[in-house]
Amino acid sequence: MVRSGFDVMEKGSVVNLVTSSDLAVQRFLVERLSVLLPGSGFLCEEDDLGDISHEYVWIIDPIDGTANYARGIQDCCVSVALSKDGEVVAGVVYSPWRGELYWAEKGAGAFLDGRPIKVSDRPFSDGILCTAMSAYRKDLAKTCYDIIFDIYMRSNDFRRFGSAAVELCMMAAGKIDLYFEMRLQPWDYAAAGLILSEAGGMSCGFDGNPLSLTSPSVTIAANNEVNLRELLDTVHRHMKELPY
Numbered sequence: 001m002v003r004s005g006f007d008v009m010e011k012g013s014v015v016n017l018v019t020s021s022d023l024a025v026q027r028f029l030v031e032r033l034s035v036l037l038p039g040s041g042f043l044c045e046e047d048d049l050g051d052i053s054h055e056y057v058w059i060i061d062p063i064d065g066t067a068n069y070a071r072g073i074q075d076c077c078v079s080v081a082l083s084k085d086g087e088v089v090a091g092v093v094y095s096p097w098r099g100e101l102y103w104a105e106k107g108a109g110a111f112l113d114g115r116p117i118k119v120s121d122r123p124f125s126d127g128i129l130c131t132a133m134s135a136y137r138k139d140l141a142k143t144c145y146d147i148i149f150d151i152y153m154r155s156n157d158f159r160r161f162g163s164a165a166v167e168l169c170m171m172a173a174g175k176i177d178l179y180f181e182m183r184l185q186p187w188d189y190a191a192a193g194l195i196l197s198e199a200g201g202m203s204c205g206f207d208g209n210p211l212s213l214t215s216p217s218v219t220i221a222a223n224n225e226v227n228l229r230e231l232l233d234t235v236h237r238h239m240k241e242l243p244y
């Protein structure tokens, strides 16, 4: 199907889409970044590009929020992280429709359009949660619902914008405060996770350890450690073990 000059294809189901723009952005970035850093590897969402046996690896989501992009909804972005020996050292998230460029370098802070950003100091009770219902794994939706409901009843409100990277950057900029998603991939959070931590926030997986760069993760993030702990405890109340 052609919409507004790009093709939309399904990846196994009507929920999971890829557009010709995702593929073109990924091709462009791989071509240019290979020249910028010769010998680096790539972990990218599309085309099964996952060559991570290198000191430096680019972790790329060419469009995070493809379902939004395909419908002309403006919450989407390009997400690029650079890892060195398995640790993210730089991250860029660009949301063209919002006109926002977030970036961070390990130890050098986080920035939005060149200005330093930091997380909010809101308590859990005043927190806004960004979340999702596990669209690609609807078998996990009931558990998501229970966790979200539990958090919702003890916090201010929740939002679902449809781009994990944009949402984590919104937390870095102090706009939202709590985050839970059942199953994200490294390219969804690699860049935004660094931007968040450089802005003073924190994230973890189901076991409370840092988010994995090699496998999908339950993704929990918050503006501070107390709120992160509260989210993690809530997740554990509803889920005794990782369901995938």
Ligand code: IPD
Residues within 6 Å of the ligand: 045, 061, 063, 064, 065, 066, 067, 132, 135, 161, 162, 163, 164, 165, 181, 183, 184, 188
């Ligand atoms: C998706 C978005 C969405 C999240 C999904 C992700 P995609 O990425 O980040 O917000 O709920 O879990 O897969 O598929 O648009 O790159």
Ligand code: CA
Residues within 6 Å of the ligand: 061, 063, 064, 065, 187, 188
């Ligand atoms: Ca994504």
Ligand code: CA
Residues within 6 Å of the ligand: 022, 045, 061, 062, 063, 064, 065, 066
């Ligand atoms: Ca994507």
